[in-house]
């Protein structure tokens with residue numbers, strides 16, 4: 001992975017990045033399941049989840065590399081959010097396997113354990129605290145949910161202070177530290193929330209439609225922001241905006257009817273007849 005220009009050399013370490021084993025080429029048939037598990041920070045295999053007999057996920061397999069930014073696309077109802085629910089422990093599948101990191105079985109862990117172990121999820125609506133500053137929102141995220149509001153502003157260690165300052169710059173809010181989060185634009189609130197997730201030092205970020213409702217210029221800046229995180233933590237990005245996906249994605253996974261229809265770069269997946277058919281020609 002290419003280190004992010006402009007970030008301190010140890011920034012990635014602070015976000016607990018561990019170098020993955022050397023990448024193998026795609027399609028190597030001799031790779032065993034246990035090798036594949038070891039080689040990926042997230043390993044989902046043959047996940048099935050039914051709602052009253054309807055299979056929202058149907059044999060879904062997805063393998064995410066350390067530091068990888070993966071876009072997941074698919075028509076409405078394809079199972080994208082349900083997949084995020086399984087990864088974050090919000091929904092329990094009926095079958096399959098889901099492993100994280102060095103051996104956390106996601107199917108035997110609850111939402112809190114999963115979040116504490118480094119899988120941080122952002123929902124579509126920003127949930128920043130409007131009545132405190134951008135900086136204080138980050139401080140709250142760093143110190144944890146039990147922080148008493150009155151302790152905000154107390155002296156941070158210089159390392160934590162540096163980390164928050166870097167995160168604020170990274171999410172394009174360097175000049176807005178002292179502004180109340182409530183006065184930020186919708187896009188800036190989304191960035192602040194991404195910053196709050198980064199302050200929790202995630203190994204995987206789960207982002208569900210982060211650019212929905214953003215102005216075009218904000219979408220461009222979000223693309224830069226997420227591209228700049230590549231290598232710092234792994235990201236699963238669910239998104240409908242195809243232009244945005246094209247601008248950030250290296251590998252795109254297309255879900256349809258609860259399983260993977262195609263995987264590869266944007267040009268590859270958008271040229272698959274099955275993908276075009278699933279979108280009825282609507283893939284930009």
Ligand SMILES: Nc1ncnc2c1ncn2[C@@H]1O[C@H](COP(=O)(O)OP(=O)(O)OP(=O)(O)O)[C@@H](O)[C@H]1O
Pocket residue numbers: 051056074075076077078079080081082083
């Ligand atoms: N709690 C639930 N109870 C019943 N059916 C559900 C539930 N959650 C999701 N579904 C169904 O599972 C399927 C997958 O839903 P999901 O929300 O994962 O799709 P999605 O790919 O995120 O779609 P979108 O692009 O519209 O957000 C849909 O048919 C949906 O109606």
Ligand SMILES: [Mg+2]
Pocket residue numbers: 080081082
């Ligand atoms: Mg969804």
